[in-house]
Amino acid sequence: MDQITGSYGYWLPMDISAHGAAIDRLMAILHWFMLLLFVGWGIFYVYCLVKFRARAGHVASYAPVKAIFTKYIEVAVVVVEVFLLFGLSTPVWFKYKGEPEVNSQRMRLVAEQFAWDFHYPGKDGKFGRTDASLISSENPVGLDLEDPAAKDDIVSVNQMHILLNKPTVVEITAKDVIHSFNIPVLRVKQDAIPGQRVPVSFEANQTGHFELACAQLCGLGHFKMRADVLVDSPADYAKWESENAPAPAEAAAPAAGNKQPATPEPPKAPVKGQAEKTAP
Amino acid sequence: MSTQATHTNGHGAGQGGHGDHAHGGHELPFWRKYIFSVDHKIIGVQYAVSALVFLFVGFTLMMLMRWQLAYPGQPLPLFGRFFSDATMPGGVMQPEFYNQLGAMHGTIMVFLGVVPLAVGGFGNYVMPLQIGAPDMAFPRLNMASYWVFLPGGVLMLCSFLMPGGAAQSGWTSYPPLSDLATSGQTVWLLAMVLLITSSLLGSINFIVTIIQLRAKGLSFWRLPFFVHAQFVTAFLLLLAFPPLEAASVMQLMDRLAGTSFFLPSGLVVSGEPLKVAGEGSPLLWQHLFWFLAHPEVYVLILPAMGIIAEVIANNTRKPLWGYRLLVSSVIFLGFMSFVVWAHHMFMTGMGTAMSTFFQTTTMIISVPSIIILTCLLMSLYGAAIRFTTPMLFALAFLPMFAIGGLTGLPLGLTASDIYLHDTFYVIGHFHYVVAPGTLFGLFAGIYYWYPKVTGRQMNSALGKLHFWGSFVAINGVFMPMFFQGMAGLSRRLYDPTVYAHGRGVQPLNVLISWSVWILAAFQLPFIVNFFMSLRTGEKVAENPWHATTLEWAAPSPPPHGNFLKEPVVYRDPYEYSVPGQPEDFHPQFAAEA
Numbered sequence A: 001m002d003q004i005t006g007s008y009g010y011w012l013p014m015d016i017s018a019h020g021a022a023i024d025r026l027m028a029i030l031h032w033f034m035l036l037l038f039v040g041w042g043i044f045y046v047y048c049l050v051k052f053r054a055r056a057g058h059v060a061s062y063a064p065v066k067a068i069f070t071k072y073i074e075v076a077v078v079v080v081e082v083f084l085l086f087g088l089s090t091p092v093w094f095k096y097k098g099e100p101e102v103n104s105q106r107m108r109l110v111a112e113q114f115a116w117d118f119h120y121p122g123k124d125g126k127f128g129r130t131d132a133s134l135i136s137s138e139n140p141v142g143l144d145l146e147d148p149a150a151k152d153d154i155v156s157v158n159q160m161h162i163l164l165n166k167p168t169v170v171e172i173t174a175k176d177v178i179h180s181f182n183i184p185v186l187r188v189k190q191d192a193i194p195g196q197r198v199p200v201s202f203e204a205n206q207t208g209h210f211e212l213a214c215a216q217l218c219g220l221g222h223f224k225m226r227a228d229v230l231v232d233s234p235a236d237y238a239k240w241e242s243e244n245a246p247a248p249a250e251a252a253a254p255a256a257g258n259k260q261p262a263t264p265e266p267p268k269a270p271v272k273g274q275a276e277k278t279a280p
Numbered sequence B: 001m002s003t004q005a006t007h008t009n010g011h012g013a014g015q016g017g018h019g020d021h022a023h024g025g026h027e028l029p030f031w032r033k034y035i036f037s038v039d040h041k042i043i044g045v046q047y048a049v050s051a052l053v054f055l056f057v058g059f060t061l062m063m064l065m066r067w068q069l070a071y072p073g074q075p076l077p078l079f080g081r082f083f084s085d086a087t088m089p090g091g092v093m094q095p096e097f098y099n100q101l102g103a104m105h106g107t108i109m110v111f112l113g114v115v116p117l118a119v120g121g122f123g124n125y126v127m128p129l130q131i132g133a134p135d136m137a138f139p140r141l142n143m144a145s146y147w148v149f150l151p152g153g154v155l156m157l158c159s160f161l162m163p164g165g166a167a168q169s170g171w172t173s174y175p176p177l178s179d180l181a182t183s184g185q186t187v188w189l190l191a192m193v194l195l196i197t198s199s200l201l202g203s204i205n206f207i208v209t210i211i212q213l214r215a216k217g218l219s220f221w222r223l224p225f226f227v228h229a230q231f232v233t234a235f236l237l238l239l240a241f242p243p244l245e246a247a248s249v250m251q252l253m254d255r256l257a258g259t260s261f262f263l264p265s266g267l268v269v270s271g272e273p274l275k276v277a278g279e280g281s282p283l284l285w286q287h288l289f290w291f292l293a294h295p296e297v298y299v300l301i302l303p304a305m306g307i308i309a310e311v312i313a314n315n316t317r318k319p320l321w322g323y324r325l326l327v328s329s330v331i332f333l334g335f336m337s338f339v340v341w342a343h344h345m346f347m348t349g350m351g352t353a354m355s356t357f358f359q360t361t362t363m364i365i366s367v368p369s370i371i372i373l374t375c376l377l378m379s380l381y382g383a384a385i386r387f388t389t390p391m392l393f394a395l396a397f398l399p400m401f402a403i404g405g406l407t408g409l410p411l412g413l414t415a416s417d418i419y420l421h422d423t424f425y426v427i428g429h430f431h432y433v434v435a436p437g438t439l440f441g442l443f444a445g446i447y448y449w450y451p452k453v454t455g456r457q458m459n460s461a462l463g464k465l466h467f468w469g470s471f472v473a474i475n476g477v478f479m480p481m482f483f484q485g486m487a488g489l490s491r492r493l494y495d496p497t498v499y500a501h502g503r504g505v506q507p508l509n510v511l512i513s514w515s516v517w518i519l520a521a522f523q524l525p526f527i528v529n530f531f532m533s534l535r536t537g538e539k540v541a542e543n544p545w546h547a548t549t550l551e552w553a554a555p556s557p558p559p560h561g562n563f564l565k566e567p568v569v570y571r572d573p574y575e576y577s578v579p580g581q582p583e584d585f586h587p588q589f590a591a592e593a
Helices: A022-051 A066-097 A234-244 A248-254 B001-008 B014-024 B030-035 B040-070 B094-131 B139-161 B184-212 B223-255 B280-317 B323-339 B342-350 B352-378 B389-406 B408-412 B414-420 B424-454 B460-486 B500-504 B506-521 B524-536
Strands: A104-113 A115-120 A154-157 A159-163 A165-174 A179-183 A188-192 A197-203 A209-216 A224-230
Touching: A022 A066, A022 B352, A022 B389, A022 B408, A022 B414, A066 B323, A066 B352, A066 B414, A104 A159, A104 A179, A104 A188, A115 A159, A115 A224, A154 A159, A154 A234, A154 B408, A159 A234, A165 A179, A165 A188, A165 B280, A188 A197, A188 B342, A188 B414, A209 B500, A224 A234, B030 B424, B040 B094, B040 B139, B040 B424, B040 B506, B094 B139, B094 B184, B094 B280, B094 B424, B139 B184, B184 B223, B223 B323, B280 B323, B280 B342, B280 B352, B280 B389, B323 B352, B342 B352, B342 B414, B342 B500, B352 B389, B352 B408, B389 B424, B389 B460, B408 B414, B408 B424, B424 B460, B424 B524, B460 B524, B500 B506
Parallel strands: A104 A165, A159 A224
Antiparallel strands: A104 A115, A115 A154, A165 A197, A179 A188, A179 A209, A209 A224
8 A cells, every 4th residue: 555644753743634723723832831831930940949059158048938929820820721721622622522514424433353344334325234243254343234224335444435525423333342543643532432332523634545543452453453544535435435335246245355353463354455455 | 465465455555555665675576576567667668668679570561661662573682581482482572461561560660669658658657757656546457458468469460470461451451351351360450459458458547547646736737748648648548449449349250250340232352242241331440440540640649749848848948838738739639639530531432511520620630739839849949958869859859740740731631632642642741740750759758768767878979870860861761752642652552663653753762762771770879779878878866857857856767666755746847947046947846945
């Protein structure tokens, strides 16, 4: 597969999300605020160490210094914190957690040791029925192939396709232990917890090839539980969708490939034609 | 068995009983005096020495992990061949061994290292002396506490010998991963039950002792700040640990008895449906765990703050600035620490109402922390600062704790936490609080009270070498982690170079690892100093630092029963440089001239 898009250094990586700018701004303000406090304290601290060092003829003063300015500083810190909390953090968080737009691309994600199984509803926009008892190595999400809505569903392992400039909703769960869906460049993170399905929404505004990393310790293969995130233009997405939509003849067995979830090796994608392109 | 009889007399157990055999002719046999001792000082030393050994073990595990992080997949030179094929075949670390080292490093450092040293060691040794008591209120409970702790600690280390190795689900042991883990996890849980029981026994004893056994004249507003810190800490241990003890037993049941407290229905593990009852909740564990583990953060930091306050007052030669404000802040901090726990769980899918509550409480708890730091900082103004070894560590604590505290802000706010949660930024943040924060505080305490415990001073040149080396190296360890975290690098990764954003910050891993090993080298002067000074340290009288609090009224080392005559307290704890006094310290125990 082609190179990962972007360069990665010692600070925040590029931001390709619609909501990320607000998070980055908050982080910048926070760190300037922290630096200001630290340097301010630091100057006072060093001044005291030099000025009030023990030496011949110098005695400590018993009476406490009357310092009104400490109260001002403390009040100022509280005011800034209130602003950070209600002015900056909470609005971003409410928007991030809020109801996604109706006209959004939806997909489901089932995390497992040590792979990410994406389930797309296909052209009809409806997810086929899934059932844990149907899960097998050929059918990682347990899709019920008898269900008419499942006929055009696409399941891809360790490869996530999202549409450029379109709100995306991923409903996240896990089938064994807790994982965490984490795409640094998209500024999203959501624990994948067995027994509950939590939606997370975002919008990517740049095409390219990015990485999804598991952020919650999930076992010996945790460190390489990665997936490729491909932000596609509408044309590329349509191409991928039509290439991978199960043909009617294939409907009985839509998923090919030999996935072995128990091994730490990243499983091969069951989507035909994608197997060679997944993670190294 | 006259000693036993006086102990069980209850009424005035400490006073009469201990006084007796301090002056009495008959000596206790060795095993009663030094092994199964009921003397708070011996127990304190037992706790401190065990904890220092455990800290060394926990640190060693990390030194191993740092090899893998700096040079992923390369065989460990020299030491690699001493490991089994299950852990490091050919000297190359296996991911499961890496996870074991990570889980055990955290567990050992928190539960076997820092808390036993800060509370079991310093609390036991210093607190009764500072309140003028002959011993703890319940000496035997105290002994029981240590003898539950030590087997717990040894059991924890022995879990490496289990098939499949030690616990490997992180020190947080989140189920279902921990429920499904190899049998090392069972041993981890059993050891935790012992350790928690030990802490509960200790905390009751601390509370009763501080309430009941204070010397005449020692009102609450005259207590040294260290005692206040231990008092609040004891309440935190008492109230926060029972939920984790319950949770540990529940997880044991899940593993051994087939229950499903933490296992939901429909789990499919390794392609096979898991045959369990289901209907449990993995998040229940997280709530119970963090309900303990957040107050636990304050259990780690408060005793160190107490030590810092003592050392700063003594070496600035003036009263602490805002003593009452400090005490009120610590009590408020204690209360607030029970209502912030879910800020560890913002990414679990929490709704906006709950997350707003918890990020608000988290911002509120930063206020008393800032007040405490301000008070300690203001105490330097107008001082006559002596740069003794304990003071160097205490002074370094202030900026280091400031970094640790400030970097908590972006993690406590939900919006920035989306990005920073579970990254190396978190590791940098809490290590700044507990390593150059708490551990520096504990080192300050060791250098400060060593003459009281042994009657000898530690070597000052070695102490300064230890301090400066550690100070530089430890910042080389933790400062780069903020940059790794900002780059998005997740924690607990066996090989960070799997990701593009990990490869970008990989050079920092080499820097961090070398800083860790250099930091280890700079602990050698401390170890040498610690043992050498027992024999060759300069002999000192009872009050070598010219201090004001009660522990300095007792001989060095204090005999069984502590004080030669019952101490009486006449004034506030930090009466330094009082105008009109002949000397620059006016002890609490000195009667008016």
